[in-house]
Structures are given as structure tokens and as C-alpha cells.
Amino acid sequence: MKAKELRAQAREKLAQIPKKHYMVEALIYMAVVVVTSLIGQHFDKDDGKTTSLLILYLLEFLVMIFKFNLQVYFKRYQQKLAKEEGEAPGYFVGLSSAHSWKCLVYNFFMSLLTFALTAFYLIYILGMVVAGALAFSFSTDGNPTPIILTALGFLALLLLLSILVLWIQYRFYMTPYIIDDDIEQGNDRSIFQQMGASWRMMKGHVWKLFCLNISFIGWGLLTLLTFGILSIWTLPYQNLAQAEFYAQISGQEEK
DSSP, X not given: OOHHHHHHHHHHHHTTSOHHHHHHHHHHHHHHHHHHHHHXXXXXXXXXXXXXXXXXXXXXHHHHHHHHHHHHHHHHHHHHHHHTOSOOOOTTGGGSHHHHHHHHHHHHHHHHHHHHHHHHHHHHHHHHHHHHHHHHHTOSSOOOHHHHHHHHHHHHHHHHHHHHHHHHHHHTTTHHHHHHHHHHHTXXXXXXXXXXXXXXXXXXXXXXXXXXXXXXXXXXXXXXXXTTTTHHHHHHHHHHHHHHHHHHHHTGGGO
């Protein structure tokens, strides 16, 4: 199913959800983002202090938990509307202890993985820069070619790093939905088994999900122009579209 069709299904289901439900859920997330940002700005002034850094990391994880809650909420609503049965999910359905600790482990692992890949490439790129500088310094005719080649190599590796990190993140993108499915169904799998399930599930689907997310760029720009006010509609819209995507690739629509 193409991005256009997924968005159409999302709009159709969004029209079936009472506005007070999806707008309140979006407002909760937006309030958490704004409040944590304001608190973070205060502690940013104390650069280098261990306590300030710890608080900033905790604030970042708090936003991640509420983003996870947002995903779970609209995934549950999508399932309810698809099956045409069941009750509306609670606003904090994704904040249970079972959800939260796995969300923390998942986000910590993803942050660690991204950091490790970035550090590896930075070391490699630094080596290339040093090699280019040495080659230029030993050049007898002052030929700038080594420096130019090094700069091009640096840009190419930076692009490759960005693509690699993004690709890995997308392979694990379905983990929050799988975690919630396991909790609903009583499956006792570790977070790493759930991440492995997402990795397998997303095989051959990374580009489709990327195109779906990219298709919301226009809405993102409009949201900026309204100083974030439009988020009370765009957040539910995009999260429902992603829930539709998950339902499609996990086969839930046929069940």
C-alpha cells in the first residue's frame, strides 16, 4: 500500500475518533515537550555540571516515553476502529510499567548504537583528514588534489553514516508496536527479541515507511507556521498513518 492510500485510511479513521480524544492526547504530548524544553533551557546554563547533564538526559527520556505513549494510543485506536469493537484506549495507555521500562531500554540501546556508529565514522574520517594533510605536506609541487579528495571523501562518508543510522533506526521502527502487542497478548518476550522481530518485519519495507514519513513534510512546515498549534491534528494524523502501516505489514488487517 502506497503512502497516499495509508494517509487516506488514516484520515478516514481520524474522522471517526471524537476530537476531544485525539486532541487531548496530542495536547498531552505537546505539553510534555514544551515543559521539558523550558526546564532543559534552565539547566543548559549550567554547562558541564554532572547534575545538570543528568537532568537533561532524564528530560529527554521523559519525552521519549510520552512519544511512545502517543504511538501506543493511536495504534490501539486504529485496532479498535479496524475491528469495529472494543473501548477507546486511555490517554496514558502506554505509560504502564511494562511499557515504560521497555521503552527506556529500547531508546537507550538506539542512542548507544547511534553514538557507537557515529564515533566509529568520526575516527575513520579523522584518519582520512590526517592522511590527506600528510600527503599534501609531503607534496613537492603544492598540488591541492589530496585535500580536495579528502574533503570529498569526508562528505561521502558523512552521507553514508547518515543513511546507515537512518536505515538501522527504521529497521527497529516497529518495536513500540510489537511491545504493545506482546503486552496485550501476554507474550513474554525480551526487549531484544522484540527488536529482532521489528528488524525482520521491516525487511523490504524501509523505503515504504520512509516515503510515508517524508510525505508529511508539508504538514510539518504548516505546523511551524502555526507555531505548533496545528500539531493537535497533524500528530494524530501521522501516528494513525504509521499505525495503519504497522497493521498492514504485521498482517493484522487479515486476522
